[in-house]
Amino acid sequence: xxxxxxxxxxxxxxxxxxxxxxxxxxxxxxxxxxEGLGGPANPLRGMKVxxxxxxxxxxxxxxxAGLPEAYLSxxxxxxxxxxxNMPQYFKLVSEWQHPxxxxxxxxxxxxxxxxxxxxRDGAVIIVGTGSCGLxxxxxxxxxxxxxxxxxxxxGSGSWFGNQLVHHVLLHKDGIGAxxxxxxxxxxDIGVSATLDIVSHFMHATPTVYAKYAPLVFAAAxxxxxxxLAIIERGAAHIEHIAQRLFSLNPPSLSFxxxxxxxxxxYLSPAVQARVREAHAAPEFGAVxxxxxxxxxxxxxxxxxx
Amino acid sequence: xxxxxxxxxxxxxxxxxxxxxxxxxxxxxxxxxxEGLGGPANPLRGMKVxxxxxxxxxxxxxxxAGLPEAYLSxxxxxxxxxxxNMPQYFKLVSEWQHPxxxxxxxxxxxxxxxxxxxxRDGAVIIVGTGSCGLxxxxxxxxxxxxxxxxxxxxGSGSWFGNQLVHHVLLHKDGIGAxxxxxxxxxxDIGVSATLDIVSHFMHATPTVYAKYAPLVFAAAxxxxxxxLAIIERGAAHIEHIAQRLFSLNPPSLSFxxxxxxxxxxYLSPAVQARVREAHAAPEFGAVxxxxxxxxxxxxxxxxxx
Numbered sequence: 001x002x003x004x005x006x007x008x009x010x011x012x013x014x015x016x017x018x019x020x021x022x023x024x025x026x027x028x029x030x031x032x033x034x035e036g037l038g039g040p041a042n043p044l045r046g047m048k049v050x051x052x053x054x055x056x057x058x059x060x061x062x063x064x065a066g067l068p069e070a071y072l073s074x075x076x077x078x079x080x081x082x083x084x085n086m087p088q089y090f091k092l093v094s095e096w097q098h099p100x101x102x103x104x105x106x107x108x109x110x111x112x113x114x115x116x117x118x119x120r121d122g123a124v125i126i127v128g129t130g131s132c133g134l135x136x137x138x139x140x141x142x143x144x145x146x147x148x149x150x151x152x153x154x155g156s157g158s159w160f161g162n163q164l165v166h167h168v169l170l171h172k173d174g175i176g177a178x179x180x181x182x183x184x185x186x187x188d189i190g191v192s193a194t195l196d197i198v199s200h201f202m203h204a205t206p207t208v209y210a211k212y213a214p215l216v217f218a219a220a221x222x223x224x225x226x227x228l229a230i231i232e233r234g235a236a237h238i239e240h241i242a243q244r245l246f247s248l249n250p251p252s253l254s255f256x257x258x259x260x261x262x263x264x265x266y267l268s269p270a271v272q273a274r275v276r277e278a279h280a281a282p283e284f285g286a287v288x289x290x291x292x293x294x295x296x297x298x299x300x301x302x303x304x305x
Numbered sequence: 306x307x308x309x310x311x312x313x314x315x316x317x318x319x320x321x322x323x324x325x326x327x328x329x330x331x332x333x334x335x336x337x338x339x340e341g342l343g344g345p346a347n348p349l350r351g352m353k354v355x356x357x358x359x360x361x362x363x364x365x366x367x368x369x370a371g372l373p374e375a376y377l378s379x380x381x382x383x384x385x386x387x388x389x390n391m392p393q394y395f396k397l398v399s400e401w402q403h404p405x406x407x408x409x410x411x412x413x414x415x416x417x418x419x420x421x422x423x424x425r426d427g428a429v430i431i432v433g434t435g436s437c438g439l440x441x442x443x444x445x446x447x448x449x450x451x452x453x454x455x456x457x458x459x460g461s462g463s464w465f466g467n468q469l470v471h472h473v474l475l476h477k478d479g480i481g482a483x484x485x486x487x488x489x490x491x492x493d494i495g496v497s498a499t500l501d502i503v504s505h506f507m508h509a510t511p512t513v514y515a516k517y518a519p520l521v522f523a524a525a526x527x528x529x530x531x532x533l534a535i536i537e538r539g540a541a542h543i544e545h546i547a548q549r550l551f552s553l554n555p556p557s558l559s560f561x562x563x564x565x566x567x568x569x570x571y572l573s574p575a576v577q578a579r580v581r582e583a584h585a586a587p588e589f590g591a592v593x594x595x596x597x598x599x600x601x602x603x604x605x606x607x608x609x610x
Contacts, residue, residue, distance in 0.1 A: 044507065086500055086507075144478045147503045150455035151470035165456035173449045175545040195391055198452045202349065202391075240480040 010067065012100070013286030014054055014079040016041025017108055017257075018129035018158075019207040021053040024283040025061040025075075033067070036060030040207055042082040043089045044148070050081070051096060072099045078290025079103065080111025080282055082130060085146060104293040108282060109134045109146060115285025116254035116278035119292070123250035124278070125241055128257030129210040131156035133241040137248040144241050149206040155234035157210025157259050163230045164216050165201050165209070169194065171226075179226035180219040188215065210258075217262045235266035242271045254278040315372065317405070318591030319359055319384040321346025322413055322562075323434035323463075324512040326358040329588040330366040330380075338372070341365030345512055347387040348394045349453070355386070356401060377404045383595025384408065385416025385587055387435065390451060409598040413587060414439045414451060420590025421559035421583035424597070428555035429583070430546055433562030434515040436461035438546040442553040449546050454511040460539035462515025462564050468535045469521050470506050470514070474499065476531075484531035485524040493520065515563075522567045540571035547576045559583040 010033070015022045021041035025034040038057035041050045062069065077100045084090040085107045093105055113124040113134050123135035130153040132146025149158040168185050170176025172194045186192040189200050201208070219227035242253060253274050255264060264275060315338070320327045326346035330339040343362035346355045367374065382405045389395040390412045398410055418429040418439050428440035435458040437451025454463040473490050475481025477499045491497040494505050506513070524532035547558060558579050560569060569577060 086504060088504065144480060147474050147499070148507060151467050151506055152474055152503075154471075162456050166459075169450075169452050169457055170545075173549070175449060175542075175549045194452070198457075199391060199393065201456055202453060237480075240475075244478070244480045 008071075008074050009101075010065075010071070010075050011287045011290055012058060012061065012075045012077045013111070013283040013288075013290065014041070014057070014077065014081070015108060015111060015282035015286055016050065016054065016079060016081040017126075018042045018045070018082050019210055019258075021050075021057050022281070022283045023054070023057040023061050024281075024287065025058075025065050025067070026284075026287055030284070030287065034061035034064030036062075036064070041079075043093050044083040044086075045205070047092060047096070050093070051098075054079070073101060075100045076102045076290050076294055077104065078111065078286035078288070078293070079105050080108040080286045080289065081105065082108045082146070085109070085143065102290070102294060104290045106289055107146075109143065111285035111289050112256045112278075112282040113285065114289050115280040115282045116256065117252065118279050119285075119288055121251055123242075123245040123248070123253045125238060125245070125253065125255050125260070126257045127156060127238060127255060127260040127263050129153075129157045129206050131159070131238060131241070131257075133245050135245040135248040135250045137250050140248060142245060142248050144244055149209070153206070154237035155263065157213040157257075158206035159209075160213035160216045160230065160234055160259070161204075161209030161211065163234070164212055165197070167226050167230065168197060172197070177226050180222055180224040181215060181227055184215045184219055185212065188212065213259055214262070231263075231266055235263050238263055239267050239271055242267065242274075246274070252276040256282060313376075313379050314406075315370075315376070315380050316592045316595055317363060317366065317380045317382045318416070318588040318593075318595065319346070319362070319382065319386070320413060320416060320587035320591055321355065321359065321384060321386040322431075323347045323350070323387050324515055324563075326355075326362050327586070327588045328359070328362040328366050329586075329592065330363075330370050330372070331589075331592055335589070335592070339366035339369030341367075341369070348398050349388040349391075350510070352397060352401070355398070356403075359384070378406055380405045381407045381595050381599055382409065383416065383591035383593070383598070384410050385413040385591045385594065386410065387413045387451070390414070390448065407595070407599060409595045411594055412451075414448065416590035416594050417561045417583075417587040418590065419594050420585045420587045421561065422557065423584050424590075424593055426556055428547075428550040428553070428558045430543060430550070430558065430560050430565070431562045432461060432543060432560060432565040432568050434458075434462045434511050436464070436543060436546070436562075438550050440550040440553040440555045442555050445553060447550060447553050449549055454514070458511070459542035460568065462518040462562075463511035464514075465518035465521045465535065465539055465564070466509075466514030466516065468539070469517055470502070472531050472535065473502065477502070482531050485527055485529040486520060486532055489520045489524055490517065493517065518564055519567070536568075536571055540568050543568055544572050544576060547572065547579075551579070557581040561587060 021038040023036045036057035038053035041053040043050045121137045125133040133144045135142045326343040328341045341362035343358035346358040426442045430438040438449045440447045
């Protein structure tokens, strides 16, 4: 790791979701110097978990870039974190005694939108551990969903995983249709008795449920009617988010998140026709957010001088 | 509290659910000497919470009976607790260093069935914080549901409360129908901004959700279509439990739990026709369970002698 690391400033972009946290370390020309991956960075799951995840991913990216740990204090950081749309969590994270030069905070949905459309007008829908959407058009911002599991986040990984467990238990109890989901789940978790399945999920977090969401799509591909019905209900929710975002008439719509490209084929042709690939990943949106906020704050400093 | 308390033995019956715990203190002739009420007694919520709830309710019943606390060690106790159908929780509660003479443990569903049918064949469905059913016919026992929230317990208080919050947030986000539920909920919790509603329920337990279930029935009575649709889906699940229990052909079916009599009118005429009022409450079932277990253990002691 002794290659030339060039001159700062260095920008770190953080995309922190409910299951994992991705960071990218770039130079002033957006040249990628290093990347890192950590655990959940949603402060609702506890500030220690969130900041540990962020630091794990950050140090990994710095090591990859050959940037010594002492340079932490020189990084200009942008962070888009799930959960900080809630004022109390925004405040909590803002008060973090971070080790960076600067730390600019916003929601993961916001940085996803900035990344997807390079900061221009557009809409974005996240289908990951949670589900939510945002349109930013002519300075008007519309923010839908993302309220959390289990009362919200329909059509998300946590919702699909929970529906999977629900329908497997109905099958096991003899009050729901026989479904391939039962075999797939039991094979995956290595137990098959009802009470063992319940024990496995009794204290499950949204992240744990989300891990099993792909089984629903695997069963649907094999023609399982229960799985198909679950997907249709989940996709209907995502469709509603899209239709609502279209009320602002965004020039384009991008999807982000681990389940996005599994859900898109189940949306209406009208929505599918407006989907455009995201220009860049949310962690780059976080970098650009940091740079824009830094420029603003430097401009206002100059004004004051 | 100086009235004559008679001679022991005294029997204490405990019905411990996810939201509250009821106890009854009786003499050998089932004469009620005292009653008590405590918080949640489901060991899934923590053993300290469960045993505190049990002790609060027990001491209250003893005070009402005029039985000094020193008599705790003379009580013969039967407890039907939610959650102990799971072997690990049965073990945990069994290991409790209880202060009683004897402590006989089974599930709340079992004591509800014993109470409802005086220990004879029959079926019972609980619609309280959770939902489940049990049929006990010719020594064959069929146990359905009760797996916990959010992957199970459809049609229960926690499920109705969660559906309520879900549909209010859909309304607030402009992706669900306008519903009276929004006004009712906002009035009840004293906030109306979306993020404030989310904050209110962010870490809600099943018990908290269950508290708001009656609002769904209140809205339905005023003709709210969203509330009616929620109730129809919840009732369909309870109907499935009933139909499955009927496969054992139980001579009668009783309903127990705070929401039971709200849900029954939405069940099919075929199910409604077989509903009979429970003979006695689950806490009496717990008393009879204790007495039956005590007789068995005394009989086996005699055999050994």
